[in-house]
Amino acid sequence: MDAAIVAVLDQGLPHDSAWESRGENQRAEAQALDAYSQIVTRVVDEAAAAVVAITIHERVNDKGKRIHGGQGSGFFFTPDGLILTNSHVVHGAKRIEVATVAGRMFAADLIGEDVHTDIALLRVSGHETHAHVALGSARELRVGQLVVAIGNPLGFDCTVTSGVVSALGRSLRATTGRQIDDVIQTDAALNPGNSGGPLLDAQARVVGVNTAIIAGAQNICFATSIDSVAEVIAQLMRHGRVRRGSIGVAAQNMRLPQRYVRYFGLEQTTAVRVMEVAHGGPAAQAGLEAGDIIIAFDGEAIRGIDMLHRRLDERSIGKQASLALLRRDRRIDLMLTPVELS
Template identity: 55%
Template sequence: MNAHLDRQILSSDPSSVAPAQDEELLDAYSEAVADTVERVQDSVVFIAAQAKRGPSSRGGSGSGFLFTPDGYLLTNSHVVHGATTLEVTRSDGVKSTAELVGEDPDTDLAVLRIWSSRSLPHAQLGDSSRLRVGQVAIAIGNPLGFAHTVTAGVVSALGRSLRSNTGRMIDNVIQTDAALNPGNSGGPLLDTRAHVIGVNTAIILGAQSICFATAINSAKWVVGQLFAHGRVRRARLGLAGSTIPLSRRVARFLEVEQASAVRVSEVQVGSPATNGGLKVGDIVVGIDGIPVTNVDDLQRLLDESRIGTVCVFRVLRDTRAIFLPLTPIESFPQA
């Protein structure tokens, strides 16, 4: 009798079997990931890039994804930069020569196009402004040559900043623990509605589960610029500088709360900075009333809207606070 009771108690112990509710949650999670992959995988491509330098050539590869039915696709700039030939392989094995529509190394994004006589499967772009930390994130790509590899995790953090190969800061970067490896670059990061929320771009070597994707809203803006101009238009002054701390005494003198600013270390001859009277040693604390606390602030403020527009720089020179009118010109990317 006691043995029978023991068996009843054991069979009713929730720790002895997986609760039905947990099984349902796991099934729902699996179904969400699998459904997302089924809906998007045919839009994900493998990109092979070849660059010829004299008699020799070098190759690289990465991922990308179609985002329009007429063959436009997104990838990373570092996957295709400098390539003389680009070949895209779709999920059905069909290979196509791709043309570069435009790239922006400062955000590590590029747009390619392939041509097809029929409408192509493509991914839907989401809205990264609605993301929440902790929500499911799914990556599809070609890491280390393993085509259409799927990894899943969560959005680990939002609003990260990441420095591009050009040295410029990429803002609004998504951090995820969905595993990425070399070859995932340029592939999509997705939510469970099968919408692209980011473009996978970087990993930290030696770290585990710390991976990054450019937010899709940033990518949308870059795509618009590349479609309109073939490049991203930014303003240039022709100066170099470094971030320095501001002493409390100087901050009080300037009547500002910021603890740092940018010291000018170089001014190019004939540049807008020279023409506007900026000198080596000047400390830039603001542009048009907006604080400049570091070099990244300066770069962010020099966007398309300031090309050809007079901007008032607040500068500390020796012991004087002065205002200089400078007119930035368009910055053209180097080949």
């Protein structure tokens, strides 16, 4: 054979070292995939038995009208039958049924719910010990970290999806208009019916409660951080509700005119404009008027309604606080005492 042809053929064939390198890469990839699979399957083995399918046959809306029920997910987080889920899954339910992966059915009672964070707490009665998952923490989560979601999307029981933490510290609006803070964004696929199910880390600890998807978008899903949920759980167990403060105003966000910022030496450029003052409420008793601009509460600058809501937590109820406001080119400082939001 011509030497030139032999040389060309020889160049086109991989040498033994190239084959060995390719084989090593393939083995490394296979090992990585196998390790990923092992993590997911271990999480499922440890957590799936604690996840329940929730069925609502009938519910009553806020206007007293009977409407069709629905389905969702939840999970036992104590052995004596406490279940976490979303408020919108069980709100207004006449009767709540939960089913385990093993096919066992239980009636559940609503201990309390918080529509502002979309969290609800249920209890299954009896002396039976239930498989349950441990609550972890989202404080150590990192973007890119593996997470696993388990739920009952579209009626398909115990569906498992996995992905990564796409972003941390997101905010969502509840149906009430209040802001839900400390939300985890993930690409672990969620669908209607996943609501209320757990988002788990590689140690099968709950780091979030799956709560929302963006209709029309793919792989943009959200879970409320379990650290925020833990605060809600504590109040639901103590009071059956989440206690929040109120000063008795209806308000909206506004951008401050530059002349106000300069004249009053403000660091903020936004504040809260009072649109309406509830008769007999703390604001009315303190002398607030429609049109006043709230710039600070108890010494902290208020840049918007969400900031004011965060300051009006359980600790603010019954505690006198200062309120700084602007009224017709004057700064006024008042004292008032928030009451519990009804």
